[in-house]
Amino acid sequence: MQSALKISALEKTYKGGFQALKGIDLTVKQGDFFALLGPNGAGKSTTIGVITSLVNKTAGQVSVFGYDIDNELEAAKSYIGLVPQEFNFNQFEPLMKILINQAGYYGVERSVAVERAEKYLKQLDLWDKKDSAARMLSGGMKRRLMIARALMHEPKMLILDEPTAGVDIELRRSMWDFLRELNQQGITIILTTHYLEEAEMLCRNIAIIDSGIIVENTDMKSLLAKLDIETFVFDLKPNSKPAQLKEFCCRVIDDHTLEVDVKKSQTINQVFTQLSEQDIDVLSMRNKSNRLEELFVSLVGSGQESADSKVQE
Amino acid sequence: MVTSRNIIALKSILHKEIHRFMRIWVQTLVPPAITISLYFVIFGSLIGSRIGEMGGFDYMSFIVPGLIMMSVITNSYSNVASSFFSAKWQRNVEEMLVAPVPNWVIVAGYVGGGMARGILVGSIVTIVAMFFVDIQIHNIWVIIATVALTSATFALGGLINAIFAGSFDDISIIPTFILTPLTYLGGVFYSISLLPEFWQGVSQINPIVYMVNAFRYGFLGISDVSLVMSFSVLGVFIVSLYTVAMVLITKGIGLRS
Numbered sequence: 001m002q003s004a005l006k007i008s009a010l011e012k013t014y015k016g017g018f019q020a021l022k023g024i025d026l027t028v029k030q031g032d033f034f035a036l037l038g039p040n041g042a043g044k045s046t047t048i049g050v051i052t053s054l055v056n057k058t059a060g061q062v063s064v065f066g067y068d069i070d071n072e073l074e075a076a077k078s079y080i081g082l083v084p085q086e087f088n089f090n091q092f093e094p095l096m097k098i099l100i101n102q103a104g105y106y107g108v109e110r111s112v113a114v115e116r117a118e119k120y121l122k123q124l125d126l127w128d129k130k131d132s133a134a135r136m137l138s139g140g141m142k143r144r145l146m147i148a149r150a151l152m153h154e155p156k157m158l159i160l161d162e163p164t165a166g167v168d169i170e171l172r173r174s175m176w177d178f179l180r181e182l183n184q185q186g187i188t189i190i191l192t193t194h195y196l197e198e199a200e201m202l203c204r205n206i207a208i209i210d211s212g213i214i215v216e217n218t219d220m221k222s223l224l225a226k227l228d229i230e231t232f233v234f235d236l237k238p239n240s241k242p243a244q245l246k247e248f249c250c251r252v253i254d255d256h257t258l259e260v261d262v263k264k265s266q267t268i269n270q271v272f273t274q275l276s277e278q279d280i281d282v283l284s285m286r287n288k289s290n291r292l293e294e295l296f297v298s299l300v301g302s303g304q305e306s307a308d309s310k311v312q313e
Numbered sequence: 314m315v316t317s318r319n320i321i322a323l324k325s326i327l328h329k330e331i332h333r334f335m336r337i338w339v340q341t342l343v344p345p346a347i348t349i350s351l352y353f354v355i356f357g358s359l360i361g362s363r364i365g366e367m368g369g370f371d372y373m374s375f376i377v378p379g380l381i382m383m384s385v386i387t388n389s390y391s392n393v394a395s396s397f398f399s400a401k402w403q404r405n406v407e408e409m410l411v412a413p414v415p416n417w418v419i420v421a422g423y424v425g426g427g428m429a430r431g432i433l434v435g436s437i438v439t440i441v442a443m444f445f446v447d448i449q450i451h452n453i454w455v456i457i458a459t460v461a462l463t464s465a466t467f468a469l470g471g472l473i474n475a476i477f478a479g480s481f482d483d484i485s486i487i488p489t490f491i492l493t494p495l496t497y498l499g500g501v502f503y504s505i506s507l508l509p510e511f512w513q514g515v516s517q518i519n520p521i522v523y524m525v526n527a528f529r530y531g532f533l534g535i536s537d538v539s540l541v542m543s544f545s546v547l548g549v550f551i552v553s554l555y556t557v558a559m560v561l562i563t564k565g566i567g568l569r570s
Contacts, residue, residue, distance in 0.1 A: 014570065046570075052411045055570045074315075074413035082411050088404035097332070104325025105412035107318025149408075 002066050004030045004079075004157050004188040005051065010060035012046050012212075020046040022212040023060065028190060028205070030065075030156075033183045035203035035220075036192045039300050043212045044192045045085060048161050052082050065156060078106060081155030083146045085162045085192075091135035095126060095145055098134060099152050106153035113152065120148035123178065140171045147175070157188040164195060176202060200224075200292040210300040223295060231288035232268065234258040237281040245274050259288060322414045323422050330426025334392055341392070341430060342437060345384045349438045352380055353445040356502065368504050368535045373446045378529040379501030382463065384438045386496060386521065387488070389431030389464040393423050393471035394484040401475065406568060416562045420472065420555065427468025428461065435460055449532060455540065456531030462547040463524045467492075469554035476561045476568070500525045505537045520546055 005028040012021040020043045028034045038044050049055030051062055053073060062069045064076035089098050096117055103113035121127045124144040129137060134145060143163055150158060160179070164172045172195075179202060183189050193199055199206065199220075206223055208216040216223065236243070238256045248271060249261040260271055268285075275282060334341040353373070361372035368375055400406040409419055442448060450456065470487075478484045499521030505513050516522050517538070527543035530536040536543070562568065 049570065053569070054407060054410060056565055074415065077411060077413040080411070084407065086404060088407045090400070090403055090405045097329075101325050101329050102408055102412070104328075105322050105409055105414050107321045107413075109321065153412075 001030055003027045003063075004032065004065060005190070006061075006063045007047070007051075008061045010047070010050060010062060011058045012043075012050060012055060013058045020212055021050075021057075021060075024209065024212070024214050026207055026214060026217065028157075028188060030188055031183070031186055032188050032205055033179075033203045034188070034190045035199035035206040036190060036209065037196070037199055037206065037296060038192075038209035041211075042209045042300070044209055045161055047209070048082070048084075048159055048190075048192070051159065052080055053077065078153070079156045081150035081153065081158045083143075083150045083158070083160040083163050085165070087142050087146070089134050089142075089145065089149065092133055094131050094133055095121060095137075095148075096130045098145070099149055102149045103152040108153055116152055116154075117148070120151050124148050125174075140167045143167055144175070147178070151182075155187070157190065158182065159190045161192050162194065163191070164193065164198060172198070196292040196296055208296065208299050215299050220292075224292065226295060229261050229263050230294070231259055231261050232271075233286050233288050234260065234271070234275070234282050235284045235286075236275075237283060240280045241278070243275055243278060243280050245271060248274075256283075318413065319415060319418050322412070323418050323425075326409070326414075326419065326422025327425045327429070330392075330396060330423060331429050333396055334426070334430045341388070342434060345388060345434045346437050346441050349380050349384055350441055352376070353442065357445055368533070370533055370535070371446075374449075374533065375504075375529075376502055377442045377446055377448065378532045379499075379525045381435050381438050381442065382460075382521075382525050382528045383496050383501050385431040385435040385460055385464050386467050386492070386524070388434040389427040390467040390471040390474075390492060391484075391488060392430040393427035393468045394475045394478070394488070395471075396426065397423055397472055397475035398478045398481070398484050401478075401567065402481075410568060416559055419562060420469075420558050423472050424465055424468040427471055428464040431464035431468065432460060435464075451534035452531050454531075455527060458544070459524060459527040459531060459547070462544070462551060463528070466520075466524075466547060466550045466554060469551065469558055472558050473554060473561065476558070476566060478567075495519050495521045500537060520550060523547065 005026070007024060007026040009023045009025065010021050011019070011023050013019045024043070024047065026047075036044050036047065046055055050057045051064065051069070053069060065079045067076035067079070069076045093101075096114075099117035099120070100110060100113045103116060104110065108116070117130075118127070121130055124147060126137075126141060126144055126148065129141065134142065137145060143165075147160070147163065164175055167175065176198065179189060179191075191199065191203060203220055205219050206216070207214050234257070236256045236258055240256060242252055243250065243258050245260060248266065251259045253259055262268060262271065272282065356376060357373035361376070364372040366372070397406070439448065474484055474487050498516065499519050500516065505516045505522060508516060523538055523543040523546040526536040526538050527540055527547075530540060
């Protein structure tokens with residue numbers, strides 16, 4: 001099957017000489033739910049910018065559903081819906097006008113655009129704001145407006161650049177459901193996010209970019225399987241005596257909190273057994289951090305400080 | 314398929330642009346009418362009556378075409394300059410840049426919007442002028458062609474200004490320091506034949522002289538320069554400015570990183 005997105009040897013050097021992309025290769029299959037992760041300044045937004053023609057590439061090839069952006073840019077663009085990181089709509093225009101105009105840029109007849117605008121505004125719970133100026137919306141509403149706008153021409157591939165940034169958890173979950181539904185309808189979704197839990201829950205395949213280089217590109221299951229150690233936090237009954245665990249690396253945080261590193265070859269049962277033998281009661285247990293987060297930190301941790309100091313994104 | 318998509322895209326940009334200046338009509342349509350009324354009262358009725366005839370017509374009739382043209386020039390330029398720069402500043406220009414809209418459609422859409430405002434304001438000023446003077450028409454086709462080509466020229470100029478502009482100050486520098494002096498010295502209020510020979514020569518490098526005179530010919534049948542020269546100047550300006558605008562947008566100057 002033809003790929004939804006194919007990137008080969010993509011490079012981008014900005015005017016000041018900063019090299020944001022150092023020859024990345026990436027393939028996204030049709031129908032995929034794909035995560036593009038990386039620390040700030042890693043090159044995620046630059047990559048998205050090149051795909052959507054907002055950033056001029058320095059070298060390399062990009063094709064969207066087989067259409068090369070150098071030779072068939074307009075055809076390639078017609079397949080893409082973009083939800084950018086920053087709000088980029090006219091703040092003074094009402095929602096309906098923003099959506100209908102956007103559809104018009106893709107050649108969607110006004111009568112069809114009106115129907116679609118109603119459909120997406122209702123689905124995204126914005127219908128009662130249809131005549132309000134965009135500047136009157138809350139942050140979460142503005143994010144949903146950008147999703148509705150990106151869908152107006154019914155794209156085959158939706159690119160979302162941190163769509164849930166600054167959105168409360170309830171709204172974030174409803175957006176996740178909406179995105180899952182779109183993906184089930186066959187829309188290829190590419191997502192960048194700093195909420196790694198979001199990527200782990202939604203995405204089947206993942207690429208991690210750091211300082212302009214793809215440092216990992218695999219399916220989510222394989223990536224998570226690479227995690228050698230998971231850290232668990234045990235909430236103990238207050239005033240428990242200090243726990244001593246054989247063959248485990250553990251840290252006593254306070255008299256009722258214990259952190260334990262569990263290797264792949266070990267089981268959590270062993271921890272419980274040892275704690276029980278020492279008459280220590282466990283009230284609850286949780287992962288110290290999201291599994292993907294631990295892997296992410298291990299993959300990009302060393303380069304993060306230098307990447308953060310570069311401000312091209 | 315592609316042609317129909319481009320036509321819909323062009324209509325969308327035009328609709329958005331026309332809706333924008335109509336929505337803020339108090340800022341866009343009323344001020345020119347008031348300003349031009351004041352010109353008519355001061356230069357036409359009060360001072361004009363003491364000036365007497367110019368080019369064989371009373372002074373009020375002489376300045377009417379120039380004043381209409383002045384409002385067309387100012388409004389077609391400022392409409393595109395402020396609208397396109399505002400779209401850049403709010404980043405909603407990206408809505409068009411990510412869509413399969415050819416660059417010529419973007420240019421045509423914005424220029425069309427500027428022309429629409431220039432022609433609408435020109436029509437309002439003409440109606441206002443009717444309260445002060447009997448408007449006569451010598452050649453309607455010259456009037457239509459001149460107003461269309463002039464508004465397109467200055468709309469293109471406004472677009473180029475907006476592409477380069479980095480702040481709101483940058484879109485007022487050209488109108489203030491270049492456009493206004495050229496307009497005032499472009500034969501709106503006087504015939505350049507009244508100037509000393511040296512300044513007549515200097516005036517001939519002012520493109521607005523050709524536009525004002527062609528327009529005046531359409532109304533009164535008199536002109537300081539030949540009609541052929543006027544339309545040639547307009548043609549050269551339109552082709553040159555369109556080419557520059559297309560190159561800038563295609564390269565993404567000020568629009569793409």
